Amino acid sequence: MGKSRETAHLVASYSAAVRQALKDKRFVSAYEADYDCFYASVFEAENPALKSLPLAVQQKHIIVTCNYEARRRGLHKLQLISEAKKLCPDVVIVLGEDLTRFRNASRQLYNFIRQFSWNNKIERLGFDEVFLDVTDIIRYNVELLNANDLTNSFFCLSQNDPTLGFPYNAAELAGHAYPASTACRTIADSNELDNLLLRLHLGSHLAQHLRAQLEEHKGYTATVGISTSKLLSKLVGNLNKPNGQTTLSPPYETSEGTTGNATAFIDGHEIGKIPGIGFKLAQRLREHILQRAAAIGSGLVYGGTKENVTVRDVRTHPTVNPEMLERLLGGPGSPHGIGVKVWQLIHAVDHSKVGQAREVPSQISIEDSYIRLDTMEEVLRELRMLAKSLIKRMHLDLLEENDDDAGTPPAAEHSKECVSLGRRRWIAHPKTLRLSTRPRPPLNSDGTRARSFNRISRSAPLPSFIFSLSESVDALTERLVSEALLPMFRKLHPERSGWDLSLVNVAVTNMADAAGDSKTATGRDISNMFRNQAEVLKDVLNGDTDMPAPIRSTDGRKGSEDLLVPSQESRTGLERGEWDSDDGAEEQVSVLTCEVCGAIMPAFAMLAHQRFHELGD
Template sequence: MTSLLRKQAALRRDDSRIIIHFDYDCFYASVFETENPALKSLPVAVQQKQIVVTCNYEARRRGLRKLQLIKDAKRTCPDVVIVLGEDLTKFRDASKELHSFLKKYIWGDRVEKLGFDEVFLDVTSMIDHNAQFLNRNDLRNSFFQLDKNDPTVGFSFDAGAFCGPTWPPNACSTRGEETDPEMFSSLGMRLILGSHLANYLRFQLEEHTGYTATVGISTSKLLAKLVGNANKPKNQTTLIPPYSAGTDGQQGNIDRFLCQHEVGEIPGIGFKMANRIRAHILGRQPSTELYQSLTDTDRVTVGAVRSFPNMGPLKLDKILRGGGWPNFVGTKVWCLLNGIDPTDVAAGKVIPSQISIEDSYRQVDSIQAVRKELRTLACNLLRRMHADLTQDAEDEEDIMTGTADEDGREALAKGKKRWLAFPKTLRISTRSRLPPLPDGTHPFNSRRISRSCPIPQFVFSFHESIEALAERLIEETLIPLFRRLHPDKSAYKLSLINIAATNMIECAGSEKSSMGQDIGKMFQNRTRVPAHSLSLNPTSKDAEYIDDRLDTIDMGDSTDSVNPRNDIHDGKEQHSSKTSTTKEIMDNWDEEEVHGWASDDEISADKDSAAPCHECQLCGSLIPSFAAQAHATYHSVRSTEVGCGQQP
């Protein structure tokens, strides 16, 4: 049975796609180097809390490494330039810019971000389109068409050879008497085209943005990500055929490539999962701790796992049982160990599912301290909302202007702006600090509690400064929510505060991926904001409703424990301006760490934010408040039509 499953799994690989993986070189340090080019030749380390979360290659050449303590880094390299990286805004903005730059070249919008510094591109349709126009008698003078509708837009290339390094190295070309049939096969030729497209995109990225990248080209996200690591930095690698074993029993290149990797290096197999597998193969518990370099005695290769007696999906299920992974995880892991990854490159989402901002503290135990921290968090949240949920207006109906006066109002819109989406719900979450242990250390608490309410409509204004809106949001909404979350004024000692805007209502936009009807634009009423958004001013006429409303909200607690590395079942990336603990700092900043396939958006679990409804006096229908204006306009249009003699 195990042998049969192993054989079946090995036959499921799909080599019909061409996937390109971009990993921006030393991305976080590169952001600072782009701002200040003088840093390019200096050792640069990015600090968060007391940790070197990443450093550039010059710093690594001088002995620095990621996840060092700052004091150790300064001791190792006294002339290191330390830059603060706790505010992720500039990295998020740079990541969005690079994502948008690459996306404009790719057909079908199959461009998926992984964290801030990685992007997957599914270029299958581009490769298939160009492959059909190749002149096999003159491959040297080929032309890659970048625009399906304009054959003059593109670049010239030599389709007789791979562009850049390959794995295995020294691949032969498709030219001449000694042509390798595998290179001239459909897969081989498509990979050649993929290598030239990747090279073109790399150089366009560097020329127009100043960022360099390490790139991998293969037929799945798993293989493209892994093979790119073979030649770093500022380079690319193509995993070339033959991918499958030959009739003579010789291993295919996928098996040869994967079997040399340590099991923990495989994307989708995190530290905890890898340690379970290592323990079974070694017959003992590995001695290496999290974030320590793996010792040679603890190293277990993919080849060793695959060749272990009776190893297969069922065996892996038994090894991983009780670890919190989903059912049949053994089959998924077995597929990964055999180079099988059918996951699609997801089309990039224009609108995030939620925007979440948080920070961690040694201890916050007074309402004055809470108000101070909320001021910073609220300002950051509103800035993120303007950055992620607005765009330039396209016509007069889209105009939502913001002005700057001598009092210091920000010109938030800088001309014409409109909202792409409106969050329905505002959520505040906290995490308490547990009492110290006998040795004086504080145990980590993963339990969070939260309260939610409808987001107030004034936050969508373009006519007030961020600071003014944040102050009002704190006093009218966040502080009342916080008091309900922690009614005992002297009983809380907080180590984390998080605020989030969730449950997005997406409006129609200029992007092809935009969803929903732009009702405001239909009725030329775009300056209005959703009527479902309520003010939480306790002195307002809504106070009684709000009290009833908040009393019904589920104060759910989430076990947001940190999974050190993203295993197969891991959740989505937390949209935070700052990370929570030293442990989380290491996770969020290790750009060369092994990741699972995760979206950049966190799915919101709030279900307590249904908009209030009102009964229409004309037809008796229950209409959500945010649609009341549109519904009233509908009745006025109908009455006009009837008045003109049309049938109702």
């Protein structure tokens, strides 16, 4: 059928993962890494002797994650420490409350994987997942193929250096496939020399290479999903973990009675498992399908009894169409067009793009939660703590070391407070400061507590003294608290008492570039990247690849009531999740055009789209 011109994306996540997806004209790759296992892997990478031992990462009184050796002994996440010790007395338990090392490891792996990208389309999702759009790499390598000898192909990793790459068998898939029976299909058998199948094969080999490199050079295993969109690559990557990879096999389209693999695969998922369909949307969908209030997870650690409404249930429900979904799900708080987006998602259609690498977080925020915080003194103490962490984080994430001349300690280093003001430069200037709190609602007369997750906040221009490199962090902290945060707090809580806060958050946002456009590597940077690629890759292959060691922050705080993620550390804001941003997906690479409305979409979506018109009229 009409030639869709998929390209390739590849996504990687560590401790488990890389995902890839093929899309109309694009080929994304993605995988779903265990968040949990990532923490354990970080410790294992630091100390490989741990790999053969049952290892559990502790936060507060529970195990937030454990390695597979521990799982073999019956341990699992969210398990009480006491229970784990009883089950496995020789379990090695490490504290994972300080998130600094995880953040640093995440960055390092991200930077490593980024070296493989030609277009800089690489997007982090959380600490342990990455999407890569490898469309360009796949397309290039498809053109290099010798159709008469697919078995002895060479995958080229650089456009500048034809020797940089690896041999592979393009006729066969690397790793697992969905459906599993398609894993052994070769290009020769499937007489539809469909480009999609071929591209997916290449994607699978690239993913395998990436995983091997990641393991060899960084000591992390990863799991990958390979498909044509972020949606499909992420979901399909879940099938074989850890340390595996799965490709969603063609055909994706549904035709004449046979269901395409995209729909077949996604249909069995519980509706809330679909990225982009969060708790609220899922509940509303379940209630509509079930025609009654849907039971809610019981909040027990052990799973929860959720109603099992699948994508198929929603997709095939007679009343479900984009307009109806818009009515059901739209309204205040929901993005416009949510109906169409959800409708596309349940039909396995996802036009969202893999975002470009971002060098600067768009926001930095620090928060802590409290069992009780109701005096001005405590507030002041907490504001100081948060402000100090925030300033340190700004230094870590926004300050560039400009060491043209290696190790020339400037004579200006008389004050030890004064952090080598040598050659450091802000790469971004946040413009606004925000203070948020979550007041604990007062008790009602009947003793119940009103709901309120609500955070309230005040924003103000960020005072520019905060960018001073000559003042000490402590001095800056003091000024920030007294000149900015305290006045904001008074606006937020004019009463001098009577409140009780369960959370305080301080954030800087509105990043403005310091000089040139350093936020995103955009068009012009790309040519640079092409230029450097060959050398970079050589380094990679020589094992000479370590990124500059990130500065470690050592401040730690305590005293929060949190469970999974103890307050303490801040995290970077590089991650982005945009499953539903739609626009710009069509650059003009093919697929089918609807004759009714002119919409462009991948071929496998057309059937569903036609049904949309039928129902719509």
